[in-house]
Amino acid sequence: MARKPRQARSKATVNAIVEAAFIAVAQHGPAAATTRQIADIAGISVGSLYEYFSNKEAIFGAxxxxxxxxxxxxxxxxxxxxxxxxxxxxxxxxxxxxxxxxxxxxxxxxxxxxxxxxxxxxxxxxxxxxxxxxxxxxxxxxxxxxxxxxxxxxxxxxxxxxxxxxxxxxxxxxxxxxxxxxxxxxxxxxxxxxxxxxxxxxxxxxxxxxx
Amino acid sequence: MARKPRQARSKATVNAIVEAAFIAVAQHGPAAATTRQIADIAGISVGSLYEYFSNKEAIFGAxxxxxxxxxxxxxxxxxxxxxxxxxxxxxxxxxxxxxxxxxxxxxxxxxxxxxxxxxxxxxxxxxxxxxxxxxxxxxxxxxxxxxxxxxxxxxxxxxxxxxxxxxxxxxxxxxxxxxxxxxxxxxxxxxxxxxxxxxxxxxxxxxxxxx
Amino acid sequence: MARKPRQARSKATVNAIVEAAFIAVAQHGPAAATTRQIADIAGISVGSLYEYFSNKEAIFGAxxxxxxxxxxxxxxxxxxxxxxxxxxxxxxxxxxxxxxxxxxxxxxxxxxxxxxxxxxxxxxxxxxxxxxxxxxxxxxxxxxxxxxxxxxxxxxxxxxxxxxxxxxxxxxxxxxxxxxxxxxxxxxxxxxxxxxxxxxxxxxxxxxxxx
Amino acid sequence: MARKPRQARSKATVNAIVEAAFIAVAQHGPAAATTRQIADIAGISVGSLYEYFSNKEAIFGAxxxxxxxxxxxxxxxxxxxxxxxxxxxxxxxxxxxxxxxxxxxxxxxxxxxxxxxxxxxxxxxxxxxxxxxxxxxxxxxxxxxxxxxxxxxxxxxxxxxxxxxxxxxxxxxxxxxxxxxxxxxxxxxxxxxxxxxxxxxxxxxxxxxxx
DNA sequence: GATGAATGAGCTTTCATTCAT
DNA sequence: TATGAATGAAAGCTCATTCAT
Known part of the structure; x- marks a missing residue:
């Protein structure tokens, strides 16, 4: 389950993840875009990604x-x-x-x-x-x-x-x-x-x- | 001698595979439809499937x-x-x-x-x-x-x-x-x-x- | 889901997996025994392991x-x-x-x-x-x-x-x-x-x- | 001056952690009980938990x-x-x-x-x-x-x-x-x-x- | 040709542990 | 000292593809 980090920095990270997801999906399509790719593009670790989103689906929702x-x-x-x-x-x-x-x-x-x-x-x-x-x-x-x-x-x-x-x-x-x-x-x-x-x-x- | 029959059977199998693929995709969507499912529905083995199509992508093309x-x-x-x-x-x-x-x-x-x-x-x-x-x-x-x-x-x-x-x-x-x-x-x-x-x-x- | 391979060879493989699981559990305990270890000890691939057992739990059951x-x-x-x-x-x-x-x-x-x-x-x-x-x-x-x-x-x-x-x-x-x-x-x-x-x-x- | 209070607080925190661990283990079993859960139940941060115990194993020992x-x-x-x-x-x-x-x-x-x-x-x-x-x-x-x-x-x-x-x-x-x-x-x-x-x-x- | 057991790379997800604040 | 965001190794599991039979 996604922890709920606070405010400023967290908002920026969520943003970065969503933007990274757009890039990954644009490149590979939603089925082939992996959480690893998204995390890499966002410049964070996979673990962090799951701090902000409870799963891949949630990223697509965002x-x-x-x-x-x-x-x-x-x-x-x-x-x-x-x-x-x-x-x-x-x-x-x-x-x-x-x-x-x-x-x-x-x-x-x-x-x-x-x-x-x-x-x-x-x-x-x-x-x-x-x-x-x-x-x-x-x-x-x-x-x-x-x-x-x-x-x-x-x-x-x-x-x-x-x-x-x-x-x-x-x-x-x-x-x-x-x-x-x-x-x-x-x-x-x-x-x-x-x-x-x-x-x-x-x-x-x-x-x-x-x- | 029997040259046509072979081709005829081939065609029938190809047909069965494509139809099976439609059923599998309708049921699970293209990302979740597996070659195993398609082969099962078509009533053939995975091996045979690859006899007729070089890969999953080719099936989608068909x-x-x-x-x-x-x-x-x-x-x-x-x-x-x-x-x-x-x-x-x-x-x-x-x-x-x-x-x-x-x-x-x-x-x-x-x-x-x-x-x-x-x-x-x-x-x-x-x-x-x-x-x-x-x-x-x-x-x-x-x-x-x-x-x-x-x-x-x-x-x-x-x-x-x-x-x-x-x-x-x-x-x-x-x-x-x-x-x-x-x-x-x-x-x-x-x-x-x-x-x-x-x-x-x-x-x-x-x-x-x-x- | 575990496919159900036939008869002779399959029975031997199932046996090998269960025996491997005993060895792995004896070595590391049930929580720390991994599917990879079990597969390695059994001399098969992880994929094969899941051909015979639908998940780790099923192996423990066996x-x-x-x-x-x-x-x-x-x-x-x-x-x-x-x-x-x-x-x-x-x-x-x-x-x-x-x-x-x-x-x-x-x-x-x-x-x-x-x-x-x-x-x-x-x-x-x-x-x-x-x-x-x-x-x-x-x-x-x-x-x-x-x-x-x-x-x-x-x-x-x-x-x-x-x-x-x-x-x-x-x-x-x-x-x-x-x-x-x-x-x-x-x-x-x-x-x-x-x-x-x-x-x-x-x-x-x-x-x-x-x- | 305040020498005892610190130790007292320490002791109280250690106590809280151990009690939290009992609750977490009772709920999820030892393998599934996480440090996060334990820290949450104890009302402290994971960081603090590691201030008092060098690792999960040590908590089980306690x-x-x-x-x-x-x-x-x-x-x-x-x-x-x-x-x-x-x-x-x-x-x-x-x-x-x-x-x-x-x-x-x-x-x-x-x-x-x-x-x-x-x-x-x-x-x-x-x-x-x-x-x-x-x-x-x-x-x-x-x-x-x-x-x-x-x-x-x-x-x-x-x-x-x-x-x-x-x-x-x-x-x-x-x-x-x-x-x-x-x-x-x-x-x-x-x-x-x-x-x-x-x-x-x-x-x-x-x-x-x-x- | 047909089979299906075997493969293993690669996926999503978890979690003990660290460390900058 | 306390925090909790960040980490990343590692787990369970899937599935397209191959190849001995």
């Missing part, structure tokens, strides 16, 4: 939490700016931010994200989902006309899951068949057009009803 | 190929029917087919697909992409007006990657926040609306140009 | 069974001879047999027995208890007068537990304060005198009652 | 000494009373005292004693032996007729070793085949009858000789 926290921290401060923008532009911006985030530190997060779908880290993803739903909600309040769009929940689900996966996959590919600009433009237009079309249909249907 | 081949074999015969249909309906049909495919044999493929994003099976995905692009192309030839839609490559890319992932994830979830019908309707509308909107924009722009 | 089986096998053929003899002589004989048994193979069993009280091998001891009780019963049938002795169960309990322990301890001591002859004579007389006294009391009491 | 000292301290004050009593009664009393001693503090000593036969604590047992021999000697001086009993040393050896072991084993059993009363009565009678029989034989033999 990685997920960290990844999610960093993702949220990256998007959070940009929310006000995003909700003010036009939807297509907001999505494009987010995709660009997301790409930069994944490519930081020699693509550390990107390399891990490739494997992340294996780890049961989906349970940790909830804060990200909540944040994105929050953005959608705020955006809708500022652009009330979009409230008429049907099936918002499904669209958000598709966009979050499919969008994230498509981006991660694209950035991981050696020779992608399309450019990142085409991809992000496509995602942005797919959502944008969908909303426009829904609004057109809504207007038309209300017109029909009133006539 | 699984990817098989998965892709089966996917293609499932869609292929329905292509004529699909390209004849309205786009939204065609997509809905494909999603239903895909779901049935993943859920066959006690969700054998679904359970494997959850982990599949780890294995470097993406490189094998190309035949599926080609098939879907082929469907799109054929569809466009039968519905020439859609030829004006821009960015077809990107849309297909997004749809294939995002769509597949969203479906696999959705089917794997215990308590999905949306129903499969909402998901498939969403995916179908997202593409359908996108195309409609593109066509509307195209018409409008050609109108502008001609005036 | 040791207990083996020890008990050997003990029974040593006494069993002498039962007819023992039950025919006078009680004191029978006990002396058994103690001499038991000593020889413990001192076989460079005191292999003796060295292990010292630690045996730790391992929960008491549950395996039942066959030995049953055998000794059987001897007592047979003896009583041949010497019907002893049937009047009270508290046979308690005496047997004390003799088995206390006697075995006293002998093991004595043989383990560097400088025992008494000789083995004194010890065995003492045990034999303790039981013999007890029975004689009980019979004397019984006779006297029946005499009193009849008068 | 436990043995303490156990023996406590045993002696328990019997010592009752010696005058015991030597005055009839032998059978004296033995019964001692067994009852011993049981109470083992069952004190939620069976702390009993739980440890089960494992004690492993630790080389036998070398420390000598003071107990000396005490019991002393009791026997004093008893004989008060009951001079018993001086004719042969083999006193062997009887004492058997009684101490066999008796202690039988009692510890009995108290540890879930479903003992005999009651504690039967056991203690048996032990007391075994010794009592032995002595009576010896005296009878001695009288008879002296009679024979004188005639």
């Amino acid at each position: 990685m997920s939490e960290r990844f999610v926290a960093d993702t949220v921290a990256m998007i959070q401060p940009r929310v006000p700016e995003l909700v003010r923008k036009d939807m297509r532009e907001a999505i494009l911006d987010m995709l660009v931010y997301f790409r930069a985030f994944l490519q930081e530190n020699d693509e550390l997060y990107l390399k891990c994200a490739r494997h992340a779908f294996t780890m049961d880290f989906e349970e940790y993803l909830e804060p990200v989902q909540r944040l994105l739903l929050d953005i959608v909600t705020q955006h809708m309040m500022r652009h009330p006309e979009t409230a008429r769009v049907r099936n918002i929940a499904a669209m958000t689900y598709i966009y979050i899951n499919g969008g994230i996966f498509a981006v991660v996959r694209h950035l991981s590919e050696q020779n992608p068949s399309i450019t990142f600009e085409e991809l992000s433009q496509g995602l942005s237009d797919m959502v944008g057009h969908y909303v426009d079309q829904e609004l057109a249909l809504a207007k038309q249907s209300s017109h029909n009803r009133s006539s | 699984m990817s190929e098989r998965f892709v081949a089966d996917t293609v074999a499932m869609i292929q015969p329905r292509v004529p029917e699909l390209v004849r249909k309205d786009m939204r309906e065609a997509i809905l049909d494909m999603l239903v087919y895909f779901r049935a495919f993943l859920q066959e044999n006690d969700e054998l493929y679904l359970k494997c697909a959850r982990h599949a994003f780890t294995m470097d099976f993406e490189e094998y995905l190309e035949p599926v992409q080609r098939l879907l692009l082929d469907i799109v192309t054929q569809h466009m030839m039968r519905h020439p007006e859609t030829a004006r839609v821009r960015n077809i490559a990107a849309m297909t890319y997004i749809y294939i990657n995002g769509g597949i992932f969203a479906v696999v994830r959705h089917l794997s979830e215990q308590n999905p926040s949306i129903t499969f019908e909402e998901l498939s309707q969403g995916l179908s509308d997202m593409v359908g609306h996108y195309v409609d909107q593109e066509l509307a924009l195209a018409k409008q722009s050609s109108h502008n140009r001609s005036s | 040791m207990s069974e083996r020890f008990v089986a050997d003990t029974v096998a040593m006494i069993q053929p002498r039962v007819p001879e023992l039950v025919r003899k006078d009680m004191r002589e029978a006990i002396l004989d058994m103690l001499v047999y038991f000593r020889a048994f413990l001192q076989e193979n460079d005191e292999l069993y003796l060295k292990c027995a010292r630690h045996a009280f730790t391992m929960d091998f008491e549950e395996y001891l039942e066959p030995v208890q049953r055998l000794l009780l059987d001897i007592v019963t047979q003896h009583m049938m041949r010497h019907p007068e002893t049937a009047r002795v009270r508290n046979i169960a308690a005496m047997t309990y004390i003799y088995i537990n206390g006697g075995i322990f006293a002998v093991v301890r004595h043989l383990s001591e560097q400088n025992p304060s008494i000789t083995f002859e004194e010890l065995s004579q003492g045990l034999s007389d303790m039981v013999g005198h007890y029975v004689d006294q009980e019979l004397a009391l019984a006779k006297q009491s029946s005499h009193n009652r009849s008068s | 436990m043995s000494e303490r156990f023996v000292a406590d045993t002696v301290a328990m019997i010592q004050p009752r010696v005058p009373e015991l030597v005055r009593k009839d032998m059978r009664e004296a033995i019964l009393d001692m067994l009852v005292y011993f049981r109470a001693f083992l069952q004190e503090n939620d069976e702390l000593y009993l739980k440890c004693a089960r494992h004690a036969f492993t630790m080389d604590f036998e070398e420390y047992l000598e003071p107990v032996q000396r005490l019991l021999l002393d009791i026997v000697t004093q008893h004989m001086m008060r009951h001079p007729e018993t001086a004719r009993v042969r083999n006193i040393a062997a009887m004492t050896y058997i009684y101490i070793n066999g008796g202690i072991f039988a009692v510890v084993r009995h108290l540890s059993e879930q479903n003992p085949s005999i009651t504690f009363e039967e056991l203690s009565q048996g032990l007391s009678d075994m010794v009592g009858h032995y002595v009576d029989q010896e005296l009878a034989l001695a009288k008879q033999s002296s009679h024979n000789r004188s005639s």
Whole structure:
């Protein structure tokens, strides 16, 4: 069982371990990353590693939490700016931010994200989902006309899951068949057009009803 | 004399191994599935297993190929029917087919697909992409007006990657926040609306140009 | 989980492992005896050891069974001879047999027995208890007068537990304060005198009652 | 100035460590009891523990000494009373005292004693032996007729070793085949009858000789 | 070809012991 | 003196791979 060392130094060590774990997983994948590697990269002994985490699984858990926290921290401060923008532009911006985030530190997060779908880290993803739903909600309040769009929940689900996966996959590919600009433009237009079309249909249907 | 029989038996054994591997991976995940388990399920010895595959990795490779081949074999015969249909309906049909495919044999493929994003099976995905692009192309030839839609490559890319992932994830979830019908309707509308909107924009722009 | 190899060779290997375990435990005690040591002594690899036993505990279990089986096998053929003899002589004989048994193979069993009280091998001891009780019963049938002795169960309990322990301890001591002859004579007389006294009391009491 | 207090505190800490060790061993057995546990239970740091004991082994040694000292301290004050009593009664009393001693503090000593036969604590047992021999000697001086009993040393050896072991084993059993009363009565009678029989034989033999 | 017992490197995890603070 | 984080040797156990039969 992991002892609970105090405060300052301990926090730094926990940090170092989690960072080392990201590096090890990026290099070898989660199955092949060993506790020894992680300890070595973190510059500590295996014994110390187990002072801070009760087992390998716990390290992976901390990685997920960290990844999610960093993702949220990256998007959070940009929310006000995003909700003010036009939807297509907001999505494009987010995709660009997301790409930069994944490519930081020699693509550390990107390399891990490739494997992340294996780890049961989906349970940790909830804060990200909540944040994105929050953005959608705020955006809708500022652009009330979009409230008429049907099936918002499904669209958000598709966009979050499919969008994230498509981006991660694209950035991981050696020779992608399309450019990142085409991809992000496509995602942005797919959502944008969908909303426009829904609004057109809504207007038309209300017109029909009133006539 | 008996030259074929030997090859036939070989093929049958290879088949049995790959099927056993699917079962083992579905049960324990790719990292925890052992060669012993696979051999046992296949009803052969570990020694024989290595007669047909040079190592565990090779089995995973064969699984990817098989998965892709089966996917293609499932869609292929329905292509004529699909390209004849309205786009939204065609997509809905494909999603239903895909779901049935993943859920066959006690969700054998679904359970494997959850982990599949780890294995470097993406490189094998190309035949599926080609098939879907082929469907799109054929569809466009039968519905020439859609030829004006821009960015077809990107849309297909997004749809294939995002769509597949969203479906696999959705089917794997215990308590999905949306129903499969909402998901498939969403995916179908997202593409359908996108195309409609593109066509509307195209018409409008050609109108502008001609005036 | 321990595979179950077949027949001949496997039986020999299992034997070798158990014997190696006795040697290792005799040398280092059960807590300090490692699977590596056992495998080395048995002349096999650690991997093989786990082909035959699912874990260290299982090896200890097999040791207990083996020890008990050997003990029974040593006494069993002498039962007819023992039950025919006078009680004191029978006990002396058994103690001499038991000593020889413990001192076989460079005191292999003796060295292990010292630690045996730790391992929960008491549950395996039942066959030995049953055998000794059987001897007592047979003896009583041949010497019907002893049937009047009270508290046979308690005496047997004390003799088995206390006697075995006293002998093991004595043989383990560097400088025992008494000789083995004194010890065995003492045990034999303790039981013999007890029975004689009980019979004397019984006779006297029946005499009193009849008068 | 403050010279004693330091020693006093030292002594108190050593005491706390030994008591903690008893608790840890009772809970987990000697092999599984860790220095960390012992330090935690003692309310000190591992570092301090090594200030007072050079290693784990030394703690076990102190436990043995303490156990023996406590045993002696328990019997010592009752010696005058015991030597005055009839032998059978004296033995019964001692067994009852011993049981109470083992069952004190939620069976702390009993739980440890089960494992004690492993630790080389036998070398420390000598003071107990000396005490019991002393009791026997004093008893004989008060009951001079018993001086004719042969083999006193062997009887004492058997009684101490066999008796202690039988009692510890009995108290540890879930479903003992005999009651504690039967056991203690048996032990007391075994010794009592032995002595009576010896005296009878001695009288008879002296009679024979004188005639 | 088929077998499966044998291998042993290598994994996760524990814990007695040390030593800078 | 007291602390407890750090250490790392060493334990139990697994499993991909080989090879004698």
